[in-house]
Amino acid sequence: MGLASRLDTRIRIERKIVTPDPLYGTETVAWVEFASVWAEVQDVLPSRAERLADSIVVANRPARIRMRYLAGLTPDMRVIIGNRTLQIVSGPAEIGRREVTELIVEQHSSEGAAP
Numbered sequence: 001m002g003l004a005s006r007l008d009t010r011i012r013i014e015r016k017i018v019t020p021d022p023l024y025g026t027e028t029v030a031w032v033e034f035a036s037v038w039a040e041v042q043d044v045l046p047s048r049a050e051r052l053a054d055s056i057v058v059a060n061r062p063a064r065i066r067m068r069y070l071a072g073l074t075p076d077m078r079v080i081i082g083n084r085t086l087q088i089v090s091g092p093a094e095i096g097r098r099e100v101t102e103l104i105v106e107q108h109s110s111e112g113a114a115p
Contacts (some may be wrong), residue, residue, distance in 0.1 A: 005069055006066070007039055007040055007067065007068070008040065009037035009038070009039050009040070009041045009081060010036065010037075010038060010039075010115040011036070011038075011039045011065065011067070011079055011080065011081050012033055012035075012036045012079070012080040012081075013033070013034045013036070013037070013039070013070075013077050013079055013080075014031040014032060014033055014071065014077060014078050014079070014080060015031070015032060015034045015074075015076075015097070016019060016029060016030075016031055016070065016078075017029070017031070017032055017078045020097060027056045031048070032040050032074075033077065034072070034077060035070060035073075036066075037070065038067065039065050039066060039067040039097075040065070040066045040067070041063055041065050041081060042063060042064045042065075043061060043062075043063050043066075044061070044062040044063060044064055044104065045046060049110055055077070060073055060102050060105045061107070062089065062105065062106045063086065063104070063105050063106075064102065064104055065079065065101070065102065065103045065104075065105055066095075066100055066101070066102050067100070067101050068100065069094065069096075069098040069100060069101050070092075070097070070101050071098075073092045073101060073103075074092070075088045075091065075092065076088075077104070079105050083095070084107055085107070086105035086106060086107050087106055088103050088104070088105055089104050089105060089106045090103065090104035091103040
């Protein structure tokens with residue numbers, strides 16, 4: 001089974017735009033779409049040690065994303081899958097000769113600012 005047949009989830013990749021507020025001089029953050037692509041999304045299962053220690057937090061469970069190679073993708077971008085917002089915690093890694101890009105993402109918790 002080739003990669004194309006496993007690309008079954010539509011994801012949106014967004015990049016952060018930071019602009020200074022002209023009145024107050026503070027930074028204003030906005031997220032804009034960088035790309036919308038088909039991808040393979042797999043939850044990363046906890047290792048045996050994590051299961052035994054019960055240390056994995058379900059809300060932050062990581063996922064592996066594979067997609068066709070995408071130039072310009074950087075680790076400070078974020079991924080939207082449905083109504084979930086995920087931050088890139090590893091990658092992007094190029095697999096093959098510009099064939100596939102792989103990322104590890106993690107859903108941000110409700111604590112703190114959105115990624």
